[in-house]
Amino acid sequence: MNYELELISDLSETLSYNQADFPLYANKIKLEHFDRFTAACHCHLDIEFVLMLEGNMDYYINGNIVTIHAGEGLFINSNRLHYGFTSECKNCILIEVAIPPSLFSEHLAYIQNFWSEKFGNETEDFILLSKKIPWQYEVLNLIVSIYKNILKDKPNPFQILSQASKLCLHISENISTYKQDSSDTWNWLTLAKMTGFIHSQYENKITLDDIAVAGAVCRSQCCTLFNKYISQTPIAYLKYIRLQKSCEMLRDSKKSVSEIALSCGFQSASYFTYTFKKELGMLPTEYRKQYYKNKI
Structure with missing residues (x-):
């Protein structure tokens, strides 16, 4: 089965989730569909995960530029201005997964407070993900699993919710804090x-x-x-x-x-x-x- 979603032109401030009543975003994207192989600069409340399938891609994140290669990934923290591009003007293919706090019920204060602590302004803007580090290797596999599972005719919401929780768990246990000006x-x-x-x-x-x-x-x-x-x-x-x-x-x-x-x-x-x-x-x-x- 070919796991693909309709390709998009950009990610706006409010993401279009795969299912309106289940706030989670997963998509496969080709950079060649963007003007000059550059996506629009944007930010959103969701935390974002990227897995590069083919090619190389640069990412601008809050003033920093990082490069990810095929097989590598990237975590982008909540409310960070970011966009992907390639100065070589060559196509690349990637999977993106975005998770909002509302997936875990926005009405639970404890969860929201913990989310703000781990994915707020005083934690890292991004984390490069490599297969060489065990917990990051699992994160990369989870990105693929969520993408495939959400495309099924009848996706199991408990399975997807469990996988999304594991993604958040890995990041929350390994993200560093710092004091921002x-x-x-x-x-x-x-x-x-x-x-x-x-x-x-x-x-x-x-x-x-x-x-x-x-x-x-x-x-x-x-x-x-x-x-x-x-x-x-x-x-x-x-x-x-x-x-x-x-x-x-x-x-x-x-x-x-x-x-x-x-x-x-x-x-x-x-x-x-x-x-x-x-x-x-x-x-x-x-x-x-x-x-x-x-x-x-």
């Missing part, structure tokens, strides 16, 4: 608010002022934070998200180019087509044809 914490939280605003409002008209207001900062500080931590201007990041969403719609819907342009916040179909051609090197219609040709 309060100003740095504020910067990350402010940037997360602004990127979250873009992810949720990209289909509407958005100005630099709107983005700055979302983070309760001035225009200048807004631009400074984006340039420092994402290496993009706020408007460039907004354009990138809109293009990623348009690629997703071109692949996964039968909407016309005009409909997609308006749905993604572009002022007109002609401007969307111009921007798409300039950034991706082909027309939206050519992108759609190429995708379906490669899919066959």
